[in-house]
Amino acid sequence: MTAYAPLTAVLGPTNTGKTHLAVERMMARSSGMIGLPLRLLAREIYDRVVKAKGVHAAALITGEEKIAPASARYFVCTVESMPLDMRVAFVAIDEVQLASDPDRGHVFTDRILHMRGTEETMLLGAATVEGLIRRLVPDADILQRERFSTLRYAGPAKITKLPRRSAIVAFSAESVYAIAELLRRQRGGAAVVLGALSPRTRNAQVALYQSGEVDYLVATDAIGMGLNMDVDHVAFAEITKFDGHRRRMLTPAELGQITGRAGRFRDDGTFGETSDVRPLEGEVVAALENHEFARLEKLSWRNSDLDLRSLDRLFASLRRPSPDPALERVRGAEDEKVLDILAADPDVRRYASTPRGVEMVWDACRIPDFRKITIDAHARLVRQILDHLMSPNARIPSDFMARQLDRLDRVEGDVDILSQRLAHVRTWAYVSHRTDWTEDAHLWRDRAREVEDRLSDALHERLTQRFVDRRTSALIRGLREDKELLAGVTPDGRVTVEGHDVGHLEGLKFVPDISGGALEARALRQAADRALRPEMNRRLGRLTKAEDDTLTITAEGRILDGETAVALMVAGDSLLKPGVKLIGGELGSAEARERAVRRIEAFVQGEIAAKLAPLLALPAAAAGGKVTGMARGIAHRLEEAGGCVARADVLTEVRALSPVERRQLRSLGVRIGEHVVFMPALTKPAAAGLASLLRATARGDGQAPFRPGPGLVSVPAEEGRAAGDYAAAGFHRCGPLAVRVDMLERLADLIREGRAAKDGHGFAMTADMTSILGCSVADLRGVLNALGYRRIQTGPDPEKAEGERWAMRVRKHRAPEPEPVKVDPDSPFAALAALARPAPEPAAARRRPRRARKARK
Template sequence: MTTHRDTDGQITAALGPTNTGKTHLAVERMLGRSSGMIGLPLRLLAREVYDRVVRAKGAAAVALVTGEEKIVPKSARYFICTAEAMPLNLNVAFIAIDEVQLAADPERGHVFTDRMLYCRGSQETMLLGAATMGPLIRELIPSAHIETRERFSQLSHTGPAKLTRLPRRSAIVAFSAESVYAIAELMRRRRGGAAVVMGGLSPRTRNAQVELYQSGEVDFLVATDAIGMGLNMDVDHVAFAESRKFDGRKRRRLSAAELAQIAGRAGRFRNDGTFGETADCGPFDPDLVRRIENHQFAPVTKLQWRNPDLDERSLDNLLISLAEPPDHPALERAREAIDERTLALLASDPEIRDRTASMAGVRRLWDACRLPDFRKVTLDAHASLVRTIFMHLTGPAGHLPDDWLNGHLQRLDRTDGEVDVLAARLTQVRTWAYAAHRPDWTADPEHWCERTREIEDALSDALHEKLMQRFVDRRTGALMKGLRDEREMLAGVSPEGEVTVEGHYVGRLVGLSFKPDAQGRELAARALRSAAIEALRPEVNRRLGALARVTPDEIIFGEDGAISWLGEPVARLTAGPEPLRPAVTLVGAEIGAAEARARARSHLERLVSQLAQARLAPLLRLRESANGDALAGLASGIAWRMFETGGALPRLDVSEEIQALSPSERRALRALGVEIGEHMIYLPALIKPAAARLNSLLRAIHAGDTRPAWRPAPGLTSLPRDHSRSPGDHIAIGYQPCGPRAVRFDILERLADMIRDARTARRKGQFALTPAMTALLGCSLEDLRGILGALDYRRLQKGHPPEAGPEEIWVRRRRTPRAAPASPAAITPDTDNPFSALAGLSFAPPPARRVPAGATKRARRRRPPRQKAGS
């Protein structure tokens, strides 16, 4: 291997924390030379620097050399490489090694140590890295001139914060793909989305994700520690979701210097940055925070080293030379890397031994063993692939068979699947891209380089789209960006109520309410509502205007008081000053003009009032008559009480008042539609389904009952009593509670007629139960007994209906006289109730019936005929 150990070129070490412009300085110095090469720690960073140099010097002058990608024009003068892929036989004027502190890394450190000690430019060499490398550089490279650079901006600690409370332009750092995906999913649900950056992404996917973040389409970046290696993004805050990572052998806590390398991504040039903890990361120790803020870290004391002068004369000599220890105390023999372990495993294979009898065979095997383990599989699986490749390379053809290589690529040339599947395919493609870029591994390197690049690009684009679908709500992001920029956005509402903003469907206008298409996400719902409000206001005002002109036939009242128009809810009934005058509350329409809302609400209240006047006209006439001159005395009081109870009274509650009514008062009540029955005083018109439903609904709303309106099935003569509802609720729908059941008013009177007819056929007012009675009520015999008991009847003789044996005989109970009303002087009239004075009136008993002279004793003893119901 050719080295540049003895050149006389200047050696400069530019050391300092992040955001000191070290990489920028090295690129500028390289471009000032006739030729140059820079070794970088990441393929992603190499691609970023390559694009920058191409813009400055043109594509023909710049080469990109990484393990999986080689773009090397014939006229290339500037080589942008990963550290492992640097072509060591080039003689260029300038060489720079970036992030030289990685020379202490257990996995890759020996590569950076080798480049730092042996790679030299003919005119200038620059070593870029952390200040912790200063003492060892002075010791190992005494001729180096060390420049310590200061950070352009301040880095300060802000403490822990919830993921949902992180500031915009934050990078959230985790150390596994599972953690990154989980956090990105949470940020999508709660903050609108996040871009994802991991070391395993292809440059194409990574650039697309970074552009997503840089453009402001999303405000958050979820990444691994890959962002700590010089990737330039506009990050204001770095939040650590974890402080421990798996380093290939064990899970360990990151050192202060490693945390500082990542935290230092916050702030750009002169803009200050902050860092803190979030998610499951515990609070940082105050001493750790102080060291990160002040960039004070213990110096590196050991560098990882592996013998660069390998003896390839035999397989055993190669293994021995790889194990050779360093000759300087500052250098430490690196632990076996994957290439060494693969070589040691294959060295015990007799067939491998046969094919490595020559130096060319040994070199070929070592070349194959240096295939990176992109797939992250077991050692045996990786060694098996390396063995297969070596056997092909040392076979008769001397290269990888086209059909074998094509078979592997065909299995990967698919863009279906989710994020994990696409990412796994990409890692496998990197293996074959590495093989394609080895000039002597294939018969047609140019073809296979192109083929692997096409597959990688297709998978990269598909992965980017999947990441977008999974972790970014592009619609919400665009709307949030428009709101943040305070610019006017193009919005509209279709005739079907579909609302669009900036071409995105954002929801639907249902009646007067906007229903955002946010699938329960709080942030998305707020963003969509805010973005759509300007488009909705004119349409809501138009609908309010139309609602202020609707006719009664155009609106529908729901069971719970909802008012629907054109099939959509627009308002609901609420308690008003009295049951028959409910108030109306609009559903939605908050963004409508106040005047338009008031007009629509007033119009709906008028329609409700008109509906009540039409369907409940008998009840309203009852109130008007009680307030006016149409009724007087007892009739007026009874009418008022009927109005207050919803149009009906049990006769037992007003039995004395009914007995005291004069014939003219009875006629006046009958003229108002009042039926004076044996058991109920009621308005038959209110039993009709439409009137009963509205009456029940309005009374429930006035009482604050939020349950749906109670409406029995049409045609029921009785129904099981609902003990969760009051007797007034039953009366409002035309049913009187009677023991276990509630019986419809008219059916109750028909039962009274049947009992009256049965009593006339027997002595002493007795009657027998008949099947006709249970058929009329639609109930069982046991329920009939309960109903009769509630109606003040008692069983006189046990038995059964006629068809089953002896009759069951019942009789009316002897009623207990009601307490005499208080004297007028003992009652204080309620001045607010014009009918309260009636409670203090006393009524003389009706005069005794006069018998004409000359009548017989039988006529004198004859009782007057019983009045039928309604008389």
């Protein structure tokens, strides 16, 4: 090897500025080249060089991408794609510890041993490779660098409890996607970074994270290779990975490469595990915190001086033993496996009959397996390409390239499908960058780039749709930054905050559009609280000025403003003075809510005054002395019951009424019926409905008001329904039916007429009775039984009323004697009570001759 000076190995842990130093040194020279471990990192450094030196001075060379203007002086490459015959002033190889990797390590080892700049060479990597560099590159000056910030172990934590600006690391796409989905539901979303992503997709995802649109990054170990992001904490969701050969635990050095992403420049970082991963052992934690890892003992190596005179000589040169015990010959390399498979084919043997043919076969075998499928499937693809290269045209036909790219140039599909298409495109991008392989390399290079860009944009969009709730993220960010949120309400009530639909207003109630978990609900509530207060105050103010004709009370006790529910009637001071509770309105000010409540209360009282005026006249008449004595007591009972009481409940008072008191009640619209004392005006639908609603509201037990259908005069009685509910609606329960009281009195009239026709001895059941009640004969029998009648004669047809006769079972209105009330003889009410007590019947009248009793039986 030719000696060039100086050669420096800059070694140390992550966040020591090694790569930054190399790029600065390169741009200080007249020309330079840097080899990087990842295409993603190469693109990042290329963009940096372009920004500093201009697009015409920088080149990007990777397996699938080549941007190389003729004036380029600085070449940013992946290690595998570094031009070996180019002489530049400066050369740097990054992450040289990867020379121990069993798959790619031999390429890094080759560059360490043979790539040199004419003026300066730098090897960048971990301190674990120091001993091997001293042995294999004895002329290298070793420069140790210390980490700029400290790294501390924070222990395990649930994924949903991880701090903001955390990177969660897993080692398969399935695991990455599952964690990102969890974070979307619980924390608003996450960006994802996988090594298989195109630079365009990866940069777009990182931009989501760097901008603060999401606070979490879910990634594979791709973030361990120099990708610069503002990560405060690294959490391992897995500590085992499949390395292409077997599933194994990560070594402390590999863990250290990843944990080193926590903390940037002078900012300290932390690391830990998720709660479902076995905690790191104490020795491993100490190694990670102190950046002290086992020294590498061997580097992977493969002979680079290949003999291409025949396939057998090629195999022999590939398997040549290493010249140093510290160099371990690579075994099972992917390109060698493909060569083994193809060499068994006689046609391939024929292709390799000349040195040029051997070279073509070997070049084809080195096409990377971007698709990560089986080795046999990859070998078949290589063979297909090789057949074209060994054809008389010695090129891959343009129509073949067009078919491959046209087949992939489709942006529909989910994340997995788009990722697969991108992997296939990378193969054809690699092929198109071999200028001697296609008929029009520039055309297919541009075409492959266009397809990759479209697929990359589509993949980024799908990833964002799947793993980022942009609405919740925007709300959380706005709340966290305590900035004024831009909110608006459309004419149809849709609410937008920061350009995102967050819900809609139903009157005074904000209904959030919640599709996620508790985080989204909390963010929406907080955003609405801050953003909708002016609109809510405006709506409350408009409600305060609402006209009566725009407000209505529903059968369920809701108050509508137009067609929108704005309030609900609740139990208040009394039956006729219910309370009012706003439906929503919490986002408005307390003063605005109070004014709106007062306005609705005034409307409700106006409705009660208009529809229940006869009922309100009762207490006014009592206060004004228009009802006196027992009439005053009955008026009070009617007021409490909503305008209707069973006669049996006030029988004592009714019997004690004087003619004057009866006239007083009649003047107020009170009718003393056979079975019910009621106010006919209150049996009208509007009044009865409101009275029933008021009773249900005052009861406050959640039971719906009793409200029979329009036009019904009887309905089946409900189990558990109190008699007062029927009375408030102008109905009275009679056995199986609740009957409207005016119809019940009409039934009483028919019974009186029937008894008079039979000289008071029973009455005939008629069809007119079932017609009045709108019921069946069986229901009428139940009503008559409940009213105290018994059947004394059956008719010829049990389904019809004709022929049946009924009579009173007991003396009409005989009610159980009430317990005597002790009255203070000195009380002014004592005399009134004595007047109200009916005179006792003579003993002779109470006794009935035995002969008469037998006749009754």
